[in-house]
Amino acid sequence: MIAGARRQGLEALAMLGKVLRDEPMARHTTLGVGGPADWFFQPRDRDALARAMPLIPADMPRLPLGRGSNLLVLDGGFRGVVIDMAGLNVTRLTGNELYAEAGARMSRVASLCAAQGLSGLEFLATVPGNIGGGVAMNAGAFGQEIADCLQRVEVMDGEGRCMALERSSLAMGYRCTRLPEGALVVAACFRLQAMDAAKVRQRMRAMREQRGKRQPLSWPNCGSVFKNPPGDYAARLIEAAGLKGMRIGGARISERHANFIVNEGDATAADVLALIERAREAVWRQAGVRLETEVRIVGEKR
Numbered sequence: 001m002i003a004g005a006r007r008q009g010l011e012a013l014a015m016l017g018k019v020l021r022d023e024p025m026a027r028h029t030t031l032g033v034g035g036p037a038d039w040f041f042q043p044r045d046r047d048a049l050a051r052a053m054p055l056i057p058a059d060m061p062r063l064p065l066g067r068g069s070n071l072l073v074l075d076g077g078f079r080g081v082v083i084d085m086a087g088l089n090v091t092r093l094t095g096n097e098l099y100a101e102a103g104a105r106m107s108r109v110a111s112l113c114a115a116q117g118l119s120g121l122e123f124l125a126t127v128p129g130n131i132g133g134g135v136a137m138n139a140g141a142f143g144q145e146i147a148d149c150l151q152r153v154e155v156m157d158g159e160g161r162c163m164a165l166e167r168s169s170l171a172m173g174y175r176c177t178r179l180p181e182g183a184l185v186v187a188a189c190f191r192l193q194a195m196d197a198a199k200v201r202q203r204m205r206a207m208r209e210q211r212g213k214r215q216p217l218s219w220p221n222c223g224s225v226f227k228n229p230p231g232d233y234a235a236r237l238i239e240a241a242g243l244k245g246m247r248i249g250g251a252r253i254s255e256r257h258a259n260f261i262v263n264e265g266d267a268t269a270a271d272v273l274a275l276i277e278r279a280r281e282a283v284w285r286q287a288g289v290r291l292e293t294e295v296r297i298v299g300e301k302r
């Protein structure tokens with residue numbers, strides 16, 4: 001596509017939702033760091049997204065965005081278009097089947113299920129992302145994960161075409177889901193179990209309380225930075241390597257939970273990345289374990 005046509009296509013997105021240029025990603029990640037996205041598009045709804053996809057030049061990188069609660073966007077920003085899925089937020093319960101669009105908040109979905117006496121997704125009350133991000137990450141906690149009650153997802157390709165994929169085709173594992181290259185999750189369907197509503201609510205409350213005690217929730221963060229290696233805990237390994245509380249610039253390895261990095265106010269992505277690298281090296285030296293990041297690192301260094 002020639003330059004003028006590319007720009008025209010991208011500018012036409014404004015009829016289908018919100019379009020921003022050079023949008024700082026620090027505004028869209030829970031860590032509160034990250035440089036600008038060249039283009040930032042928030043479609044109004046699912047139909048608008050389908051109409052928008054063919055307008056985006058095929059060779060332009062696309063980054064689907066939920067609540068940015070598992071994203072570290074580097075300080076140089078993202079050369080492409082960030083697609084914020086927040087406008088796709090329809091949820092529908094039919095018996096014990098739940099349909100939720102990608103932009104629905106997981107905590108809202110948890111409350112909806114609790115109100116109807118449906119069990120299986122209580123842990124979502126403690127995870128600050130959206131359904132699309134939850135599916136892409138196979139989010140989990142307290143012995144539950146998205147894969148447990150997911151039946152199928154609806155994905156959209158780069159041309160705006162949708163298809164349904166059964167869970168069995170997604171190879172879901174510990175914090176990973178194999179989606180087709182470039183596919184956006186637009187909705188997910190779950191099957192839940194009937195349970196006394198008061199009991200579901202009580203389970204959610206207990207999970208929230210535990211979270212509040214163990215995690216540094218008063219500082220901007222991105223949840224667990226590293227995946228737990230088999231048979232061990234990343235937090236234990238980082239603490240054993242003596243890094244709990246370590247600070248670089250405005251970022252710190254939390255005193256409360258060593259697998260959390262918190263932004264103490266003026267952190268840059270480079271500070272967070274430097275702590276990630278420091279923790280990886282120290283754990284490798286001390287314990288011979290290679291930690292793998294759970295947080296997705298995207299964009300360019302400054």
Ligand SMILES: Cc1cc2nc3c(=O)[nH]c(=O)nc-3n(C[C@H](O)[C@H](O)[C@H](O)COP(=O)(O)OP(=O)(O)OC[C@H]3O[C@@H](n4cnc5c(N)ncnc54)[C@H](O)[C@@H]3O)c2cc1C
Binds near residue numbers: 063067141184
């Ligand atoms: C305080 C705190 C606690 C947390 N606790 C947990 C926990 O207990 N368990 C857990 O698993 N995680 C936890 N997390 C991490 C995070 O909330 C989850 O990974 C969540 O699923 C990410 O959702 P999101 O909408 O914010 O996704 P984002 O961070 O926006 O995106 C994450 C990844 O998914 C991709 N993505 C997002 N939406 C879509 C879509 N519609 N289609 C295709 N790809 C998409 C993004 O491109 C990115 O690669 C926690 C985070 C915080 C800040």
